[in-house]
Amino acid sequence: MAAHSIPATGDPGLQPERTALSWSRTALALAVNALLSLRAGFVVGEPWLVVVGAVLFAASGAAVAVGTVRRRQLAGDRLMITPPRWALEGVAAATLLASLGGIASIYAGGGA
Structure with missing residues (x-):
């Protein structure tokens, strides 16, 4: 997906703000x-869940960084419409990891 930008004209509405907030x-x-x-x-004493948590914290920091960059891109003279492909793939991977970590943490407790 190639980056696509358009000139910022007048009031872009609330879409850029909603995108940055997301x-x-x-x-x-x-x-x-x-x-x-x-x-x-x-x-539970499962070190792999601690690793998953640490990776998710790193992904959270990356999402904050991307959000900051996107906020600046959407507030500039040119609106950068599409975020970087790696950012979208990274968020998808982090969401999958968070889901799997949540499911695994339920089963790691052994029903306790």
Whole structure:
């Protein structure tokens, strides 16, 4: 997916703001999942859940960085319509990891 930009003309509406806020919400969701994975890993004694939590914290930081860059791109003289492909793939991978970590933390407790 190639980056596509258009000249910023007048009032772009609320779409750029919603787009920037969605990256912040994604980062927050990843951070919450990281905390849950870390807690489950420490309580149950599963080091792989601690690793999943650490990776999710790193992904959360990356989502904050991408959100900051996107906010600047959407507020400039030219609106950068498409985010970088690697950012979208990274968020998809982090979301999958968060989902798998959450499911695994349920089963790691052994029903306790």
